[in-house]
Amino acid sequence: MRNLFRAEWIKIAGNRWVAGCLIWIFPIGAVAFFAVAGLVLALSSSARTGLRQDEVFLWTEQAIGVWNFPNNPVGRLILLGFTAVVFAGEYQWQTWKNVVPRNRRAALILIKFLALGAFVVLAFSLMSALWTAGWAVLTRIADVSYGPRITWAVLQDFGEDYALAAGLAFTSTLIAAGYAALAAMFTRSILGGVIAGFALTFVENLSIVALMLIGWFLDIPRIVHLYRFTPGYNLINVASWINDNAPNTMRPFEESKYSDIVFSDSLGFSVALLALWVFGLIALTVTLFQRQDITS
């Protein structure tokens, strides 16, 4: 399995254009941002004053905040584009025919998911470290405090939240990869995989609107509760638990006769649903791939 993982890693990291434009751009962008911001702060006293009047800067929040990106809709689309290339590429480059006889199909798919998740987590860990260090430099230039003080309790709390945030990004990647893999399997092309994957994500994100309309017109507003079962909602809910220690409260029919409908779910509910989604998508991908004819 270690060899298979390494093979997958070489393929993912070796596609420098795709990995660079869709993943490495974030840590590289962070470095560029801090270089420019540091220069501005160093040269401009008004910028330093402005920063001092800003919010309180906490390294714990900076380090964890970065991990929200893979969970929001835009971040998920970028992850989906990346994972779609990885899955659909095998069809478009006609490389499955070299790979499939060399190992079990289920192992090939499982390792692809694992390597993709690990790759994204590594990139965002780097991004998180750069972001935290970058703000340390900026706050030092502006002479602003950058807490909290490092104590055992702070580290323990931070460690838990950080692990959850990274785990959530990993989960988000696996869900994006699941959509991408299914799209790739049906379209067998990179462009088709990206478009179909985006379509799946859009449908998922916009399903709340569709459910609201159906609920409104048919006067069965409770149908909107189905949205609580989508990955998008649960990713945001878990992120909310990590960042604010509270659920992401959502009232779909605000200021209407159905305003009593509120989504406010526990961390356990969302974690369980996300686990179900990940397991379901991977199982479906493996099952379909096992039965698929590799004709190209």
Added chain:
Amino acid sequence: MSTEIAIETRNLCKTFGRRASKRIEAVKHLNLEVRAGQVYGFLGPNGAGKSTTIRMMLDLIHSTAGDVYLYGRHVHRHHEILRRVGTLVEGATFYNFLSGRRNLEVLARTANCYDPRRIEQLLEQVGLAERANQRVKRYSTGMKQRLGLAAALLSDPDLLILDEPTNGLDPGGMHEIRTFIRRLVDEQGKTVFLSSHLLGEVEQVCDRVAIINLGEIVREGAVDELLAGKSTLRVEARPLQRAAEVLRQYWPIVTNETWLTVSASHEDSPHVVRRLVEAGVDVYQVAAQRQTLEEYFLAVVRENGSHA
């Protein structure tokens, strides 16, 4: 030659398309037995079912009915048997963004047989050592084909299934690959299952051949046996068109711009001449020659209702 059976297909069928109107029977009840330690040629015109059969042997395509056994083990139920097989299927394709060496590393690691020394040795063997660090994107078709052969040999397999291995190679490269394949069998005791359009190549390198047409095996046997006693007559006559019309009624013929190749024996020569003279055709030359595999193949395929 070994008595071990390297490849066996039993009643193998593949149908594409679900709707009756779009259904295509690509392979029909194919029974094949390839003994170990030989070069086995698999011939057929385009669309005959060669690639589909090869893909079923490699578990890339699932059969509609029937089974494939490699070294006595069911290929789908015992996927690990494919560790004894090296493949090159329908043109070598790779990850263009990786170098030749990296591509081999990826494939070796995928098969759990990564050995850097083996990779270097193979790159040397196929003449790519100096350009191994270059991205495959910049390789010519011939170079990709050589890399494909190296990839097929990564795990030092007992059986090589090669689909058009000399595609894109120059005559020198083709000769090299032919010699290489023969050496693998004669010196290392490997088995090679070779599909090729180049019948001259197959005739030179193969011990046995099977001809597949419209999804069915139409001939199978040792090359020498198939061609034994199969001589042809080369006929130069004017007008050639008229000569072709006359002879076609009695013997299978292949026309050329300047002569006809008639699938007839040396003993038929007087009859051929008589028919032509009776039809008012001037005969310049009738020469007997041994039938080539190409001529044999064309005759068999025509006889079985397809044009090659």
